[in-house]
Amino acid sequence: MNHVFPRHTKSSFPVAVGGEGCYLIDSTGKRYLDGSGGAAVSCLGHGDPEITQAIKDQLDRLAFAHSGFFTSEPAESLADLLVEHAPKGIDRVYFVSGGSEAVETAIKLARQYHLERGQPQRTRLIARKQSYHGNTLGALAAGGNEARRAQFAPILIDVAHIDPCYAYRHKRDDETERQYGIRAAQFLEDEILHAGPETVMAFMAEPVVGATLGAVPAMNGYFRRIREICDRYGVLLILDEVMCGMGRTGHLFACDHDGITPDILCIAKGLGAGYQPIGAMLCTAEIYAAIEGGSGFFQHGHTYLGHPAATAAGLAVVNAILDRSLVPRVREQGEKLDTALRDAFGQHPHIGDIRGRGLFRGIELVEDRETKAPFDPAQKIAATIKKAAFEAGLICYPMSGTIDGARGDHVLLAPPFIISDAQIDELVDKLATGIAVAV
Secondary structure, eight states: OOOOOOSOTTOOOOOEEEEEBTEEEETTOOEEEETTHHHHTOTTOBOOHHHHHHHHHHHHHOSOOOTTTOOOHHHHHHHHHHHHHSOTTEEEEEEESSHHHHHHHHHHHHHHHHHHTTOTTOOEEEEETTOOOOSSHHHHHHOOOHHHHGGGGGGSOOEEEEOOOOHHHHOOTTSOHHHHHHHHHHHHHHHHHHHOGGGEEEEEEOSEEOTTTTSEEOOTTHHHHHHHHHHHHTOEEEEEOTTTTTTTTSSSSGGGGGTOOOSEEEEOGGGTTTSSOOEEEEEEHHHHHHHHTTTSOOSOOOTTTTOHHHHHHHHHHHHHHHHTTHHHHHHHHHHHHHHHHHHHHTTOTTEEEEEEETTEEEEEEOSBTTTTBOOOGGGOHHHHHHHHHHHTTEEOEEEEOTTTSSSOEEEEEOOOTTOOHHHHHHHHHHHHHHHHHHO
């Protein structure tokens, strides 16, 4: 017995003792192909000597200096690098320790921005159903997965949720993808008008929805229309790229695919690649100027903001992604993974959809392909796949509740950017083993 408070008190886990490239190794010596990068975190794989050396070097120089008194060289350099490659207009970076903190920071900044501009009535946040934005109370309120929200609902802030852009379930047969994307975006304008445009402070969305929908990309045209709607009503656009950003979907910033700039952008996971806990909230020069020219003080903060070792890790990770040309590699290997998944499961009687971008792929399981009817939740399809795949030596990210928080099952895949062709085959073969046990 130990004293660690685990994620699940009825489960026991092997002890991870090592990592090598795309594999994790437990205390018995068993190797596991990390087909989901943990939770889309380990983009560079495990045991990268360049990253660990950068952290060691920083610790030798300086481990910690509180951001209420100092800045640090790695924080300044990482902010410069991110802004250099960010969508046009992004100008400032606020470093935190993870994705939930980044989302909390974004929500609070959106509120203070409107206060600084003399619009205190703007208090409403709109997000999307079946989204996931983190587990702190503000981030959980923004998320639209009912199963994750249910027991905490009485203490969450009130957030309106519109339908996601989820073509597999919501596109009509008589619509083109673009027509559906425009129709899906219209839900935002409808909700803004319903709430009262003068009361809405921000809209939050994932460019490619991760954990709770399984790598669902928006249709082309959707986010351009969303940007137009936000601009029309003075609503800030917050994009959550915590899971889909930092090269994961084939662009350093996922929203580059859509050709838009958000007002506020959240990143984490791949920013530190698992080597250090780090996240960031990025914003436009206009938002920063509202704070600077108003109260001058963002009423927010955490102890480990801009931690020197964490930002040194982030700097090494982003430089590695850029210097090793890993973003184009993600596109290349992502297409190979997509092809392998379609070859293996394209005609599978219980695989309804295969989707995603780059090395961010999802498959949705159904009981009936023709009707798209999901399995009975009591069958615990996702949990069975996860256990069986893990026993076969594959780490993947199956989830239940895909459709509405209760019904539906999918598997999310987000392997390291360094995954080889042979490892793609290994991933698909072991996933097939897990699926065969479940269905």
